Amino acid sequence: MAYSQEEIDQAAAVDIVGLAQEHGMELTNETERFYRLVKHDSLVIDRAKNYFHWNSQGFGGNSIKFAQTFLTDQSKPDSARFKDAVALLLNNKNLSTSEVTYQHTPYVFDSRKVSPDFSQAKKYLTEQRGLSPSLVDNLHNEGLIQQNKSGSVLFLWRDPATQEVMGSSIQGTQIDHERYGKRGTFKRIDKDSTTGYGFAVGPKDADTLHFFESSIDLVSYLQLKGRDPRAQYVSMEGLKNEVISHYLADNLNARPTVPDKIVLNVDNDAAGQRFSDQYLLLSWIDRRNGKELAIERELPGDEQIPLAQWRDYEQSATKHGVNPYVLYAIDKASRNLQPGTVANGQKIHTPFTDQDNHRVATEEVATLVPPNFSGSSLSQWAEMTRTWNEGNEAGVQRFGLKCQHYYNQATQGVARKIVWDNEPRVKDWNDITKNNLHREMRFAPQMKQKGLERE
DSSP states (O other): OOOOHHHHHHHHTBOHHHHHHHTTOOEEESSSSEEEESTTTTEEEETTTTEEEETTTTEEEOHHHHHHHHSSOTTSOHHHHHHHHHHHHHHOTTOOBOOOOOOOOOOOOOGGGBOSOOHHHHHIIIIITOOOHHHHHHHHHTTSEEEBTTSOEEEEEEOTTTOOEEEEEEEOOSOOHHHHTTTOSOEEEOTTOOTTOOOEESOTTOSEEEEESSHHHHHHHHHHHOOOTTEEEEEOSSSOHHHHHHHHHHHHHHSSSOOSEEEEOOOSSHHHHHHHHTTTTOOEEOTTTOOEEEEEEOOTTTTEEEHHHHHHHHHHHHHHTOOHHHHHHHHHHHHTTOTTOOOSTTOOOOHHHHOSOHHHHHHHHHHTSOTTOOSOOHHHHHHHHHTTOTTOHHHHHHHHHHHHHHHHHHHTTSSOEEEOTTSOOOOSHHHHHHHHHHHHHHTHHHHHHTTOOOO
16 A cells, blocks of 8 residues: 555654653653663664664654564565554554654763762672772763762763863663663763764864773773873763764864874774764865874774685685685675675675675675785775765765775784684674673683782
């Protein structure tokens, strides 16, 4: 059955919050405007726009898209699920049309909620998240990390210039896997926190700006890489272009020229890959002096290559006389080595994204690599990608650049690490600090004997 535009508009106007509640989906309200699904806590509903965005999956939409995603048969094709979603919304008389009006309320930080006792927050960050006690203490003493009177961690969004608190991220410390799923704790943004801000460490006139998806990932990175006094580290609390724009504008107002570079340190999953891809071909040139602002990506675990997949590359490369790193680069750029995903912002498809059997996909790609393929030419990568994506020329060029990036990294040995197939996949920076903590605990007796306790 085909629906008229009027019917589609009527279905799209159904209140998403009411729709979720009607179907037993537990929500938390961060403000009168923003709600978050408890089961999928990276999914945020904006009631003012009647729109949702699922940060971890990198997509969003209106009420129809919400119903299509959660309330229809996922085995059906998209077109059939769209019709089912519209029918569900039109037939449910209990659901109301979204008529939410929103009036901005400035954020006011209530210092009375801060506890003088920091022990529970520190215990959670060090024992559950693998952060060093000395680093946590330093950030606490700087007034950036606090504990509220419920025992939760507060990551304060301080303005780098005025030190005024513009918002905060709240991380629960009580473990409850039944309610909060795999993470085990709740996480939310404080009510009315100022748009465009996030948890930030470092000067506003920094030479380098690093952007993360969460506050804990930011602190984990500081522990792993060290803190550069001429760098600013910012958590977007998701994947938010407006946060990057705000801190870049702040930086430009505080210094005579553009910073040296922006580094995207987002999660190494499909959503993080797609988010960082949008910046691949962007460049900022300071008209005052011609200086270019470089944009780089540094994703956690981005160097990992599962052993079984590497053996497929080598086998097909030997058979067809091609470089195995060419096969790896196409696989990495198109689906981030993850089965069943399209992990590139250009929505480019290759045999790796469309073929379930990795060995068969690798073989198919290897047969199409031209003789004497050097990997140094963007036109070569684009020409090969065009084979599978005719008509998507803009996407082909961007994807070719991404392939070239991973090929160069791997062949230069900068980003290449063969790992066992059962080795845990690193998705975010905190995965690394937690893995390090577990390793330390395993060898704690030997470390204590050698005087190597954590600081």
